[in-house]
Amino acid sequence: MNITKNLVAAVLMTIVTTLILGVIYPLAITAIAQVAFPSQANGQLIERDGKVVGSRIIGQGFSSSGYFRSRPSAAGTGYDAANSAGSNLGPTNKKLIDAVTANVEAARKENPNAPIPIDLVTTSASGFDPHLSPAAADFQVPRIARERGMSEADLRQLVEAHTEGRQLGFFGEPRVNVLELNLALDRDRPLKK
Numbered sequence: 001m002n003i004t005k006n007l008v009a010a011v012l013m014t015i016v017t018t019l020i021l022g023v024i025y026p027l028a029i030t031a032i033a034q035v036a037f038p039s040q041a042n043g044q045l046i047e048r049d050g051k052v053v054g055s056r057i058i059g060q061g062f063s064s065s066g067y068f069r070s071r072p073s074a075a076g077t078g079y080d081a082a083n084s085a086g087s088n089l090g091p092t093n094k095k096l097i098d099a100v101t102a103n104v105e106a107a108r109k110e111n112p113n114a115p116i117p118i119d120l121v122t123t124s125a126s127g128f129d130p131h132l133s134p135a136a137a138d139f140q141v142p143r144i145a146r147e148r149g150m151s152e153a154d155l156r157q158l159v160e161a162h163t164e165g166r167q168l169g170f171f172g173e174p175r176v177n178v179l180e181l182n183l184a185l186d187r188d189r190p191l192k193k
Helices: 001-036 096-109 134-148 152-159 179-188
Strands: 045-048 051-055 175-179
Touching: 001 152, 045 179, 051 179, 096 134, 134 152, 134 175, 134 179, 152 179
Parallel strands: none
Antiparallel strands: 045 051
């Protein structure tokens, strides 16, 4: 009799906690988030001409020489949303050394006399970092100015206008959102086709 009573209590407790913690609580938090923080709850999507072109918080690849390139991605085949993860390769791993070496060589060809910022040649922990350091954006200015037919000074002003400071004045480092910068670049100085 005690075993049956304990079993019934355990099953009822499992059902009640599953309903509360697995259904009611998530629905309540989702509803609160949709009301209080709708942009954040929906992925901080960026629209242009009524079409979603990306997210403010998820990096994406840009291969055209007329755009700022994002930080390299180790997620799947590169910016693969189904494989969000860093490479987990250690500093002595040959695959990591070869990848960084290839990235350094490519960067040297682009801007041979400038120091190469580390975030242009290494991947982020998530594989989807939407930001670059201001130094990494500045490194790309000569190429983009040449491709867009604009002065480097004007392009540096655009980078400066899109540089975000530290959060709350002391967390993190200054950063540039690559997608937002490229969208502003297209708005102000479209690529010639």
